[in-house]
Amino acid sequence: MFKKRNLRLTLVLVLAAIATLAGCSSNSGNGNSSTSNANEKKTASLAQELIYATAKDINDMNPHLYPGSMPAQGIVYESLVENTANGIKPLLAESWEISEDGTTYTFHLRKNVTFHDGAPFNAEAVKKNIDAVQNNAAMHAWIKLSSKLVETKVIDEYTVQLVLSEPYYPTLLELSMTRPYVFLSPNDFINGQTKDGVNGYNGTGPYRLTEHKTDQYATFEANEHYWNGVPRIPKIKAKVLPAGETTFLALKKGEVNFVFTDDRGTDSIDVEAMKTLAESGKFQIVRSAPMNTKMIVANSSRKDSPAAEKAVREAIWHSIDREAISKELFNGTESPAEALFSSNVNYANIDLKKRAYDLETAKKLLDEADWTLQPGDEIRKKNGHALIMGLYYDVNSSSQKSEAELLQNTLKKIGVQLELIGEESTSIANRRSTGDYDLLFNQTWGLAYDPQSTIASFTSEAAYYHTTSGIAKSDELYKKIDEVMASTDEATRKSLYKDILTIVHDEAVFIPITNGRVTIVAPTALKEISFKQTQFELPFEQMYFE
Amino acid sequence: MKRIGSLLQDRLALLSLFIITSTLLAGIFAPWIAPNDPEEVHMELRFASASWEYLLGNDHLGRCVLSRLIYGIRPSVLGVLAVLAISVGIGTAIGFIAGYFKGKLDALLMRICDIMLSFPGYVMTLGIIGILGVGLQHILLAFVLMKWSWFARIIRTSVMQYADAEYVKFSKTLGIGSLRIIWKHIVPVTVPVIAVTSSSAFSSMVLQLSGYSFLGLGVQAPHAEWGMMLNEAREVMFSRPELLLAPGITTILFVSAVHFFTDALQVALDPKLGSSGRKKQRKGRFQTANLQGSEVA
């Protein structure tokens, strides 16, 4: 008896559990209504505070090193000049002159600027910061300026001069970047240096870091003495949340009220979830113009990897169904990319051979390269080696994983096997710089960096050296890159860039997927949401709640 | 055999057994049972709802959810079962050696067990994945490394109980070989303990594996696994909650079945219980619960 009733009871309970689950599904649509009141109450009380979700801790905020979160560093520190849609504009430097020979830059600094700790921002502080960066030059090899900068001279209290070893046209562009040429209060230096850590994080920016609990949150408060007027949002909080539905729930509940594509190109919530939020009327979705190119980067220098062969890389290029990715995975929010840089990027409006989604061509390429499929085999072979490659993706990015799985399935049909490995973005960056990969997901660095910095980084081990060094014309490529950076003539530059982009396009080492944007999900009451020329920062100081 | 008979009379146990065996069979014969290729992507069917061709609908890449569920049995259940068999095998061998021969060998083996048991299972598994890399095979390897000592301990205790029994002593004085004594007199009486212990470990291992996959440390794409399916469904938990249902309910059903079966097995197999008097039945249950003091996910 005991048993029978127990059975019935269990069945009832299982059914109840199923019903609960089913209940979740049917209620999710209208479930909002019952919570809306509570939510309104919450959002109202939060109105003065902007809380954004981030998958990673802000980490070490030292602006002269690279582990820190760029959006956070972007509101705390400032550079001499700013890169805008209309070119380079003054920021901490009010004006500047460039010498005739292009090797001396003289900056006239803004006079009413202080660091968050009260220390004055002057030529001495600029020199100390730049010297500290130069002292760790190996770390900054990806920024060519670091190897050209010879001396920083203090002319007077508010005038500073940078002397270069040779003309270098992207100097101002590189000085405008989020790091490393930004300014930290000299009081925070340890023994006059920053490379082994710093004592504090006092910049000159619109916000100052007031509290940081590792892996929990970081609070930034408006800088009351900001030279460009006190920002209207008094407090910004960066809250660490796992991506996906946790962020979505926190957003829905009002625990965070701002979400954006992070500095590695990862969206915290998927397109569908964003849509439901926008439909609720409490949130708005703002997308930037296409900002960068999302791509798969192939390692051309690892000789034992099939990815070192041009034909294999081209075959992969032909196997990516960009239309389907754009339409199905991104609901049309990202457009297919056909080249490393989209044509709106400077110097990138050139004719390049389009490689369409075409499996027949891909098969032909592989056959011609002697990667043949023997009857009964599933994977192509050449000299006994199977056509297997590893593709690394960011575990926090669901879109990368989906793209990887899609590509894996397509390639399987033409006899190519992909092994997918999900890792944290830091680990992927590490693989990129050590050449320990066949294929990995990456993105170009955004309008402020493209093409000059991205191209300069082809030669840098910290970035794309392993991607480019194995190709047939690598010497020519590197020579041209050196030339273009030193050239002062626009027409020469144009033709050199064309050659460079044609070489990497022909070699198919950067396999484009889509043109990425920065997406922001924010309360409808938040106004003046805009973007910078880079995906790495947002102009929080301009936003305000209505 | 009478005991098995009584097990079969328990309808609940029968139902559990049915669920377990049909799951195992479905896993083994997945290529014949699954209606579609579990890894075949159809982007145009992204998040499509159930249809005749795809009975449980399609996931974020338009893959057949039902087929993935069936193929997912292989790592989620069969993989765990294989690992369980290996660790029970090792544990039994060592448990018998230690429990029957005792003395220094026993002391040595048990010290080794102590050391292995002093690594908490979760920590050790994470350590192994951390060093060797993410992947199903490393989790399973960690399971073997961690679990054998647990089985060895329990089996040793149970062997010791019987090794001192009068009839064993009697056989020894008759000069019957150790192997023969173990085989004839000790194996039969320890089988229940082994069966119950493994059965209860089974459910907790299935849950643990699904936890690791959920964290992205287990099975790698594109292979299907229940925990990973749940993880993928989590991304769209609120826009497409139905995707959570299939792997969720399957896991719950299967683990419940194993739980129930363990209980029934315990009651049916414990030779001390003989007839299933109420008081004694409770005693059996107590032991099961005690053994379940292993980790749950």
Add this chain to the structure above:
Amino acid sequence: MSGYIFRRSLLAIPLLLVISFLTFVLNALSPMDPAELVLHAQGVPRITDELITATRTALGMDQPFLIRYLDWLFSCLQLDFGNSYVTGKPVWSMLGPAFLNTLELTILSVVAVIAASIGLGIVCALTEGRWLDKSIRGAAFVLTSMPSYLLAALLVWYFSVKLDWLPTTGKETVQSYILPVSVITISYAGHYFRIVRSAMLMNLNEDYVLFGRACGLPESRITIRLLRNSLQVAVSVFCMAIPIILGSTVVIENLFAWPGLGMLSVKSILSRDFPIIQAYVLVLAAAFVVVNTFSDIINALINPKLRENDL
């Protein structure tokens, strides 16, 4: 008694040594060259063979294995586990706070698990066979068959979003503790209350209860006596539960963004931050041994019979 405590504590020392050795060996199994890893971690752009050799010497890797182990062990004893490859910060500065957070979660959960198990166990034993007993056990069956992350997701959806009572994640307010502790409690109490219940039922049929009743002792006194005897059994099980819960908060921490060891370890695995993984294994295994030693001692205090058996 003090003799037993002393001997039992001494026993933990060789165990700790073996564990530390195994952890060290585990790391040596790593397919990566530590010198190369350190150089990458420092962001050195061009790694030459000379640089690797120099780093190997600097790391003392040309020393014999045993010397390296002893060096490593002594620095570990001073809580020097090296620096994280990812952040460059000392490992302990990251592991320490995370360990405290996990410990906090564990202690609260253990208290809740014990309270819930005893409460439910008693209720079920007293109402044995009636609907309350059966529904509690049935519910426990389903709940313990559910992967804990699924349970957590459902609870978050219901209590945080639908009812808007509790925060979804984090560790900021008192309310943030409720959900993670509840999920752990449900997962474990669902197993442990059955032990309390069985122990109670076994005792119910013991002669002293029948005798007491026959003699007309007040029911309350019998119940107290019953409780005391039954809980004795349960205590040893609970002692075993503490270290188990300490090690298995991984999934829950990752779901609730709880800044503890579980989150740190998974993050480190996915970013291949070996020094953290190594220290994590070592610290938790050591904690496990210490807690086990304590629980053995407590057990022996309550249950003197165990003492003679085990040592």
